Each structure stands twice: as C-alpha cells, then as structure tokens.
Amino acid sequence: MATPGGSMPLLDHLEELRSRLIVCLGAVLVLSIVGYLLSDDILTFMTRPVGKVYFMGVTEAFTVKLKIALFFGLFTASPLIFYQAWRFVSPGLTSKEVMWVLPVALAMSLFFVLGAAFCFYLVVPIGIKFLMSFGSESVEPLLSVSRYVSFVGWMTLAFGLVFEIPVVIFILGRMGVVSVATLRRNRRFAIAAILILAALVTPSPDAFSQLLLAAPLYLLFELSVLLVALTGRRRGIPATSATSEL
Secondary structure, eight states: OOOTTOOOOHHHHHHHHHHHHHHHHHHHHHHHHHHHHTHHHHHHHHTTTTSOOBOOSTTHHHHHHHHHHHHHHHHHHHHHHHHHHHHHHGGGSOHHHHTTHHHHHHHHHHHHHHHHHHIIIIIHHHHHHHHHTTOOSSSOOOOBHHHHHHHHHHHHHHHHHHTTHHHHHHHHHHHTSOOHHHHHHTHHHHHHHHHHHHHHHOSSOSHHHHHHHHHHHHHHHHHHHHHHHHHGGGGTOOHHHHHHTO
C-alpha cells in the first residue's frame, strides 16, 4: 500500500481494488442473509403506505424475500462501502486530505440515510397516494408485491445516492475543481442535468415521481453552492467575494 500522496504500481492498485471489493461484497452478502431472516418484518414495514399487497405467481413471494434481502444488504452496508471507497483513493491524497477520509465517509453515510428516509417517509406515501388516485370504481388497484418492493427499494436507493451531491461537490470544491462562480454560471445546465438524472434513476416512468426527485435535487444543488462558498475561505478566497456570488 502506498503512503498518502505517493504512487502505487498498477498491479498493486488492482490488488487493492480487488481486496476492497471483496470486503464490500462480503458485507453485503452477510447483511443480506440477515435481511432474508427479517424479510417478513421488513415487508410489513415497507407496505405501511399501502396496507396490503399480493403475489401473482408461484415463485413471486420467494423472489420478493430475495429482493428485500438484497436491498437490506445494500442499505446497511453503505457506510462500509463509502469508507472502503475513500480508503481506496486515499493513497493519491496528501496527508492533510487523508484526514478527511473518515469525516467524508460519515457525511456520505448520513446524507444517504437522510435521502432514503426522505423518500420513504415523504415521497413514497405522497407519490403512491397521487398515482392511486387515478383509480375508480371499475378500476381498482391490485398491487403486485414484487413490483411494489422494486419500486420502493429503487426509489429509496436512488434518493439515498442523489443526496450525496452536496458531499461530492464539497469535495470538488476543496480540490479546486469547481468554484462558486462556475456553479452559478452553469446553474441552468445543472437544472437540465437534474431533470435528466431524475428521469433516469426513478423506476417509475411517470413525470410526478421524477418531479418528486428533481425538486430536492435542485435544493441540494443550491446547498452545494453554499458549501463551496463557505469552504472557499480555506483556499484563500475571501468570504465576502465567495458568498456574494450566490
């Protein structure tokens, strides 16, 4: 393993990547087994916004348990995954930047949990209520448990990941890759990118679900601009000039 700020041969770099991937996959596998054992309780928790769901095929109930187990493994292993990712890039950082590895990993874990919670407790109930309101006496909803778990799972995962935007832009700002002026000048392009991203990551093709993701994404972008402005002082940028560009 290279020292901070040093170099690492390509084969050693690949070996480092392999070992960290094994750790992450092992954690996901172990936690997925735990999720499988708790799948009935997790499904009861997930279906709170709709009450009852149904399985339509012979194997659907079993495959749902596997889906729940995988989602549980990914969510609960996310702090370790973020930490391993930053430990992987740490050999290319300076000794001062290495000190940020653990705080950044914790911040990414926190924002991931905030995004997932925001989705499950606010976006999912509102979205489901809105989409199911299009039913009628002759068109009643009969929710497939597999599709419902996939919808909630991928939506929650997508929100958790996109809530990492402030952390990522904060890191880019600390590295000098982006500045407040750059973010402000390209705001309209950021809005277009947010709309495209919301359309790509939401499992449901309806515009309402995409809007529910795009709105907090834009607020996160504005928070990122503020973070870069505040942290600009550490790079020798006067606080007044940085914040005046917001």
